[in-house]
Amino acid sequence: MFKSINFRIGLFFLTFALFIIVFMVPTISEEWRQASTADVEFFTIGPRFFPYLATGIIGFLSVILIVQSWLQHRSGSTPPRSVFTRDALKAVLISTGIGMSYIVLIPLLGVILVTPLCLAAYFWYFGLRRWVWIVAVPLVLTAFIYVSFVKFMMVPLPMGLLER
Amino acid sequence: MDLFIDQFFVAIQGSNLVVLFLSTVAGIIIGAIPGLTVNMAVALSIPLTIHMSLAQALCMIFAIYVSGIYGGSISAILVNAPGTPAAAATTLDGYPMTQQGRAGKALQMALFASFIGGIMSIIILVLVAENLAAVALKFGPAERTTLMVFALTIVGVLSGRSMIKGLLSGALGLLVATVGVDPMLAIPRFTFGMLELEEGFGFIPVLIGLFAVSEMLVQAEDRMQTSIKALYKESSEREEDSRLTRKDILLSWKTIIRSGFLGAFIGMLPGIGATVACFFGYGEAKRASKDPDAFGRGTVEGVAAAESANNAVAGATLIPLLALSIPGDALTAILYGALLIQGVQTGPLIFRYHLDAVYLIYVTLTLANIFMAATAASFMTFFKRVAEVPKRILFPIIFIFCVVGSFAMRNSVADMYIMMGMGVTGYFLRKFEIPLAPLLIGYILANPFEEALRQALVGSEGSLTIFVARPIAAGFLILTVLAIGVMIRRTLRTRRERTESGEDEESEL
Numbered sequence: 001m002f003k004s005i006n007f008r009i010g011l012f013f014l015t016f017a018l019f020i021i022v023f024m025v026p027t028i029s030e031e032w033r034q035a036s037t038a039d040v041e042f043f044t045i046g047p048r049f050f051p052y053l054a055t056g057i058i059g060f061l062s063v064i065l066i067v068q069s070w071l072q073h074r075s076g077s078t079p080p081r082s083v084f085t086r087d088a089l090k091a092v093l094i095s096t097g098i099g100m101s102y103i104v105l106i107p108l109l110g111v112i113l114v115t116p117l118c119l120a121a122y123f124w125y126f127g128l129r130r131w132v133w134i135v136a137v138p139l140v141l142t143a144f145i146y147v148s149f150v151k152f153m154m155v156p157l158p159m160g161l162l163e164r
Numbered sequence: 165m166d167l168f169i170d171q172f173f174v175a176i177q178g179s180n181l182v183v184l185f186l187s188t189v190a191g192i193i194i195g196a197i198p199g200l201t202v203n204m205a206v207a208l209s210i211p212l213t214i215h216m217s218l219a220q221a222l223c224m225i226f227a228i229y230v231s232g233i234y235g236g237s238i239s240a241i242l243v244n245a246p247g248t249p250a251a252a253a254t255t256l257d258g259y260p261m262t263q264q265g266r267a268g269k270a271l272q273m274a275l276f277a278s279f280i281g282g283i284m285s286i287i288i289l290v291l292v293a294e295n296l297a298a299v300a301l302k303f304g305p306a307e308r309t310t311l312m313v314f315a316l317t318i319v320g321v322l323s324g325r326s327m328i329k330g331l332l333s334g335a336l337g338l339l340v341a342t343v344g345v346d347p348m349l350a351i352p353r354f355t356f357g358m359l360e361l362e363e364g365f366g367f368i369p370v371l372i373g374l375f376a377v378s379e380m381l382v383q384a385e386d387r388m389q390t391s392i393k394a395l396y397k398e399s400s401e402r403e404e405d406s407r408l409t410r411k412d413i414l415l416s417w418k419t420i421i422r423s424g425f426l427g428a429f430i431g432m433l434p435g436i437g438a439t440v441a442c443f444f445g446y447g448e449a450k451r452a453s454k455d456p457d458a459f460g461r462g463t464v465e466g467v468a469a470a471e472s473a474n475n476a477v478a479g480a481t482l483i484p485l486l487a488l489s490i491p492g493d494a495l496t497a498i499l500y501g502a503l504l505i506q507g508v509q510t511g512p513l514i515f516r517y518h519l520d521a522v523y524l525i526y527v528t529l530t531l532a533n534i535f536m537a538a539t540a541a542s543f544m545t546f547f548k549r550v551a552e553v554p555k556r557i558l559f560p561i562i563f564i565f566c567v568v569g570s571f572a573m574r575n576s577v578a579d580m581y582i583m584m585g586m587g588v589t590g591y592f593l594r595k596f597e598i599p600l601a602p603l604l605i606g607y608i609l610a611n612p613f614e615e616a617l618r619q620a621l622v623g624s625e626g627s628l629t630i631f632v633a634r635p636i637a638a639g640f641l642i643l644t645v646l647a648i649g650v651m652i653r654r655t656l657r658t659r660r661e662r663t664e665s666g667e668d669e670e671s672e673l
Binding site: 031 | 214215332336338339342348349351352354380384385387388556561564565567572580581584595596610614617621
C-alpha cells in the first residue's frame with residue numbers, strides 16, 4: 001500500500017492541509033473583531049473562514065485518497081505506482097535550475113545580458129551544438145524581446161548592469 | 165443593431181485584421197505541433213494583449229484559440245499524434261486516410277467541418293447567452309454560491325480520470341487564491357509582510373506557470389529528443405484523393421450538422437470541453453451512419469464528425485462565461501482573465517453595461533473562424549512543414565517569453581518566481597494525474613465564491629438553511645449531488661466491467 005502513488009499523494013496533501021490549518025491560518029490577524037465601533041453587535045465572518053474551508057476540503061479529499069488506496073490494496077488490485085525515472089527527474093531538475101538561474105540573475109545582470117546565456121544553456125543541454133543555435137538565435141531573440149517589450153510595449157524590463 | 169454594426173467596423177480595422185492573420189498563423193502552427201497546447205498558446209498571448217485595444221486583444225485570443233484547435237487536426241491526420249487533445253478522435257479516421265494516400269482529402273474535410281462547426285456554435289452563443297444572463301440577474305448570494313459549488317464540482321468531476329483528484333485540484337485553486345488581501349475586510353492573508361503578495365498571486369504568472377512552464381518540464385524529461393519529423397510518413401497521393409469533392413460533402417453534411425449541435429451543447433456545460441465533444445460527435449456519427457464499419461478505417465465522415473464537434477465547442481463554451489461569469493474550462497478561464505485585464509467583467513451585467521464588448525466578441529469570433537478557414541486553405545503545405553520544427557528549439561524560446569510575459573503584467577520580479585513555482589507545482593500535479601483546469605478555475609472563482617458565500621451566511625446569520633430554503637440554490641445543490649452520484653456510479657460500473665473482463669488496472673474514483 002505504501003508504494004501506491006495515490007497513497008503518497010493523499011498523505012502529502014493531508015500533511016499539507018494539517019500544516020496550513022495548524023500553523024498558517026492562525027497567522028491571519030483577528031484584530032478586526034476589536035476594531036468594530038458599532039453599538040449593535042452584528043454577525044460577520046472573518047478572513048480565516050475561507051482558508052479553513054478550502055484546506056478542510058483538501059484534507060477531506062486526501063483522506064478519501066488514502067482510504068481508496070487501502071481498499072485497492074485489500075482487494076489485491078495493482079495500484080498506480082511511481083511515475084518518475086531517475087533520468088527524467090535529473091533532466092527536469094537541470095531544466096528548472098537553468099530557468100531559476102535566469103530569474104535570479106535578471107535583476108542583477110539584466111534581461112539583455114542574461115537572456116542569450118539562458119537560451120544558449122538550454123540549447124546546449126538539449127543537444128544543439130551548432131553556433132547558429134548557441135550564438136546567433138539567442139542574440140536575435142534577445143534583440144526581438146528588447147524591441148517588442150521595451151521599445152514597442154514600453155515595459156520597463158530590468159536592465160541590471162546596463163542600467164548603471 | 166447600430167451598436168452591432170459599429171462593433172463590426174471596429175473589428176475590421178486594418179490593424180485588427182493584421183493581428184487576426186498573424187494570430188491565426190501562430191495558432192495553426194502551435195496547434196499542429198504535438199506538445200504545444202492551445203492553452204499554452206493562449207496563455208502566452210495574454211501578456212501581449214496588455215497594451216492592445218479590446219478589439220485587438222480579442223482578435224488575437226480568438227484567432228489562436230479557434231485556429232489552434234483546428235491545427236491539432238493536422239498532426240493528428242498526418243502523424244497520428246494529435247496536436248491538441250481536442251483532435252484525439254480525428255486520428256481514428258484521419259491517420260488511416262493518410263496511410264491510404266488520402267491525407268489531402270482528410271485535411272480539407274477537417275478544415276471544412278471545423279469551419280461549419282465553429283460558425284454553428286457562434287449562432288448558438290448569440291441565441292442563448294443573453295437569455296441565460298436575464299435569468300442569472302435574479303440570482304442572490306445564496307444562488308451564486310451554489311452555482312459556483314456546482315460549477316467547481318462539475319469541472320473537478322469531469323476534468324481528469326479521477327474525480328477525487330479533480331476536486332482536490334479545484335480546492336487547491338481556492339486555497340492559492342486566498343493569498344493576498346481578504347476581499348471583504350481587507351485583512352492580509354499569507355502575505356508574510358511582503359507588499360508584492362498583498363494583491364495575491366497574479367493571474368498571468370499562475371496561468372503561464374501552470375500551463376506553459378509545466379508543459380516544458382514534462383517535455384524536458386527526455387531532453388526533448390523526440391523528433392516529430394521521424395513520425396512523418398511519405399504518402400503517394402493521387403489527384404482525386406488530394407481534395408474534397410462534392411460527393412464527400414454530400415456524404416458528410418448531416419454528420420457535420422449533428423456533431424456541430426452536439427459539440428455546442430457539450431460546450432455549454434462547464435468542465436467537459438472539446439476533447440469529450442470530439443469523441444461524443446464521433447460516436448454519434450458512427451451510431452447514425454449507414455456504414456458504421458467504415459469508421460476507424462479511414463472515412464471522411466469520421467474526420468468530419470470529430471472536427472465539427474470540437475470546433476463547435478469554441479463559441480458555446482463562452483455561454484456560461486458571458487452569462488454567468490463561470491469559466492467552463494481552462495481556455496475560457498484564460499479568456500476570463502484576458503477580459504478582466506481589458507476592464508471587461510463578465511457576468512449577467514455585461515449585457516447591460518458592456519453590450520459593445522459582447523458584440524465585439526461575437527464579431528471577432530466569427531472573423532477568427534473565417535480567417536482560420538482562409539489561411540489554412542491557402543498555406544496548408546507551409547503548415548505541414550512547420551509542424552516538423554523540433555521541440556528543443558521551441559520550448560527554450562517559449563520559456564523566455566514565459567518569464568518576460570510574467571514580469572510585464574505588473575513589472576514585478578516576484579511574479580517571475582511565482583510563475584516558476586506554479587510551473588514546478590503544475591509539473592508534479594501532471595505527473596500525479598491531477599488535472600490543472602480545476603485548479604485554475606478554482607483560483608478564478610475563489611474570490612467571487614468567497615464573497616457570495618460570506619454574504620449569504622451573514623444574511624442568514626450563519627444558518628446553512630439559506631442554501632436549501634431558496635429554490636434555485638437548492639436546485640444547484642441537487643444537481644451537484646446528482647453529478648457526484650452519476651460519476652461514482654459510472655466509476656463503479658467501469659470497475660465491475662474491468663473485473664469481469666479480467667483487466668487488472670483499477671479505475672479511480
